[in-house]
Amino acid sequence: MTTVHMIVGSLVVLGYIVVLALNIRTATGKPMLSFQRPLSMGASVLYLLQIMLGLSLLADGKEIPAAHFLIALLAIFSVGAEHMLTGREVDSRRAGRIAAITNVITLAIVLTAYMIGEMNT
Numbered sequence: 128m129t130t131v132h133m134i135v136g137s138l139v140v141l142g143y144i145v146v147l148a149l150n151i152r153t154a155t156g157k158p159m160l161s162f163q164r165p166l167s168m169g170a171s172v173l174y175l176l177q178i179m180l181g182l183s184l185l186a187d188g189k190e191i192p193a194a195h196f197l198i199a200l201l202a203i204f205s206v207g208a209e210h211m212l213t214g215r216e217v218d219s220r221r222a223g224r225i226a227a228i229t230n231v232i233t234l235a236i237v238l239t240a241y242m243i244g245e246m247n248t
Contacts, residue, residue: 142170153223199240
């Protein structure tokens with residue numbers, strides 16, 4: 128189960144890197160790609176799966192510093208802000224800017240949690 132958690136964690140980080148690149152592209156005035164929102168939702172679902180796997184590992188008695196899961200849970204706010212603020216935005220360029228800003232925050236948080244997890248396995 129720990130290996131699956133590590134693989135999904137890598138996919139979460141990779142997913143948010145790709146989503147950030149696409150949102151920066153949209154923020155610069157290029158049209159939003161048809162798969163961009165589903166990809167963002169996919170990264171969010173991977174993040175949710177990662178949280179569930181982490182909680183099941185904690186329930187199984189695995190030990191990890193509290194900072195790892197507390198920091199990981201913080202990303203809920205930036206992920207929620209991205210989808211809440213951009214979902215109603217009619218200007219795609221503004222939506223891209225908002226999404227890129229929240230993606231930078233999300234990526235910083237999940238990358239920090241990922242590094243803490245990697246240092247403690």
